[in-house]
Amino acid sequence: MFIGLQIIGIVFGLTMSYLTFVYYKRKNYDVEALFVWLAIWIGFIILAAFPSTVYGIMQELQIQRTVDFFVIGGFLVFSVLLFKSYGLSKRNQKQIEALVRKLALKRGEESIRHKKP
Numbered sequence: 001m002f003i004g005l006q007i008i009g010i011v012f013g014l015t016m017s018y019l020t021f022v023y024y025k026r027k028n029y030d031v032e033a034l035f036v037w038l039a040i041w042i043g044f045i046i047l048a049a050f051p052s053t054v055y056g057i058m059q060e061l062q063i064q065r066t067v068d069f070f071v072i073g074g075f076l077v078f079s080v081l082l083f084k085s086y087g088l089s090k091r092n093q094k095q096i097e098a099l100v101r102k103l104a105l106k107r108g109e110e111s112i113r114h115k116k117p
Contacts, residue, residue: 009048017041039079 009041017038024034051066064070 006048013041013045
């Protein structure tokens with residue numbers, strides 16, 4: 001791997017670690033999310049700095065190029081994050097629908113009360 005690419009990867013990982021910490025301080029992330037994301041970014045930094053650490057795994061999986069391994073790994077991580085994000089989105093959608101329904105019924109009852117003589 002080119003040393004320039006390794007430096008870019010390390011700087012990217014450090015930047016994302018910092019942003020993760022900033023999000024935690026702003027209360028956008030809880031402690032669990034902080035540790036999960038920091039583990040991901042630290043793993044990314046280690047793999048960027050020492051790409052040879054995955055050669056044994058690559059041999060077992062019969063993957064020839066390091067880039068292929070990282071692309072496959074990135075796709076797997078992205079798929080998991082997308083799946084989790086979709087589930088959270090659906091849960092939020094159901095909560096919003098329930099809240100809107102509850103507010104609509106409450107307003108409907110209030111308007112009926114105000115119309116009674």
